[in-house]
Amino acid sequence: MITISKLTKTYETKKGMVTGVDNVSLTINKGEIFGIVGYSGAGKSSLLRCMNLLERPTSGNVTVDGLDLTGLKGERLRQARLKIGMIFQHFYLISQKTVGENVAFALKAARLPKGESIKRVDELLKMVGLSDKKDVYPSQLSGGQKQRVGIARALANNPNVLLCDEATSALDPNTTLSILRLLKKINRELNITIVLITHEMNVVKEICDRMAIMQDGRVIEEGDVYDIFSEPKAELTKEFISSVVSFDVPKPILAACTGSIIKVQFKGAVAGEGVITDTVQHFDVKGNFLHGTIEYIQEKPLGLFLMEIQGDPANINRAITYMEGRGAKVEVIRNGL
Ligand SMILES: Nc1ncnc2c1ncn2[C@@H]1O[C@H](COP(=O)(O)OP(=O)(O)O)[C@@H](O)[C@H]1O
Ligand SMILES: [Mg+2]
Structure with a gap:
């Protein structure tokens, strides 16, 4: 478990003081994939670098598995850091070394006997x-492939x-997907x-359990990724x-x-279209789909539909109440003209 408590990171620059991270507290559970999303400059990298003390927080604490990293120095900090791997956007591989040598280099700090080191490199490259x-x-x-080397290196210790x-x-979208699967x-x-950390919500949707913005x-x-997507x-x-689920409809349409x-959202079940069909049949209203999608987040479906609904206003209201009764969240975007 990682506990970040009241963490602030400021930088002294020629133009004065810049705040990278401003009083952040977060708990990341053991074994989860936690996503941090934000635009460029939001402070994501600053926060991440403070998590392994690549950057020392200006104030606040970072505790990993009960060990307060902010209280460590020298050899003890170095040892604790070996248990935190890191990978980067631009890989940072050593261009004069082969793939195997790049990975072996990360093992140096662990001072393994040569035979074991060779075996470990093979194991990591296989992984x-x-x-x-x-x-x-x-x-x-x-x-x-470069990022795969980065990952092997990060897992070395x-x-x-x-x-x-x-x-x-x-990376391009297909390669992104293969790295996320890895x-x-x-x-x-x-x-x-x-x-x-990422600026792409798609990445979070693909693999994260919980997230912060x-x-x-x-x-x-912050919260469970499914909850954040649905509410x-x-x-x-x-x-x-x-950026993932867009409901833009061309103006002429x-x-x-x-x-x-109306915008209709169904959580957890793929029954959305069925409910809408029932509604149209029972309440003397006419429905036209303008947009529709079922997103799978952590393998749970989230159905989202944008539709035009025509008919007597009283019938429309009854239809909406009926859909809500069957578990839909309905939002009236615009009333009939
Ligand atoms: N080494 C640094 N020196 C000065 N300012 C920095 C430094 N690193 C980050 N910052 C500033 O901190 C803020 C957050 O940056 P950063 O953590 O890189 O955000 P993100 O990763 O979300 O793009 C920005 O205003 C940035 O200019
Ligand atoms: Mg960054």
């Missing part, structure tokens, strides 16, 4: 699917925690707690979600709609 690239140089690898700073931001496998098979150095919302509170959270426009 990330790069056994055939051991003697190749980083320049000969694709972005995704059997960490309990893996910190990922925009680890997929330099991270999930590492999380499940090795029981490593993963903290992942950061703005101006602060955490403005976002902050405006910024809604904005991030709309909206202008041609004379009925009421």
Whole structure:
């Protein structure tokens, strides 16, 4: 478990003091994948770097598995840090060393006997699917393969925690997906707690259990990923979600709609369309779908539909009440014209 308590990080710059992280408290449970989302400059990297004391917090504490890192110095801090792996957007591989040598280099600190070190490198490369690239140089690898080397290196010393700073931001969507799957496998098979920062809500949707949203150095919302997707509170959270689930309807189409426009959300079951069909049959209203999607978040469906509903206002109200009775959340976006 990682406990961040009242953490603030300020930087002295030529232009004065800049706040990177502003009084953040967070708890990250053992074995979970925790996502931190925010726009550039929100303080995500500052917070992550404070979590392994790559950067010393200006105030506040970071405790990992009961050990207060902020109280450690020198050799004890170095030892504690070996148990926290980190990967980066730009990989930071040593270009003069082969893939195998890059991974072996991370093992140096653990001072393993040579035979064991060779065995461990093979094991790590197998884990990330790069056994055939051991003697190749980083320049000969694709972005995704480079990140796999980064991951193998980060896992070298059997960490309990893996910190990922925009680890997929330099990759194309397919490669991103394959790296996210690898991270999930590492999380499940090795029981490593993963903290992942990203500006892409899709990444969070794909693999995170819980998440926090950061703005101006602060955490403005946090919770279970499914709950946040289905009941976002902050405006910024809604904005991030709309990048995954967008309900933009072209203006001419909206202008041609004379009925009421409603947004219907179904949680947990794929029964949404059925309920809507029943509603239309029973309440003498006419429904036109303008948008519809079922997102799967942590393998749970979240159905979202935007529709025009036409008919007598009293019937429309009854129809809405009926849908709500069957578990839908209905929001009237615009009343009929
Ligand atoms: N080493 C640094 N020196 C001065 N200011 C910094 C430094 N690192 C980050 N900052 C500032 O802290 C704020 C948060 O930055 P950062 O943590 O990199 O955000 P993010 O990772 O969300 O883009 C920004 O205003 C940034 O300019
Ligand atoms: Mg950053």
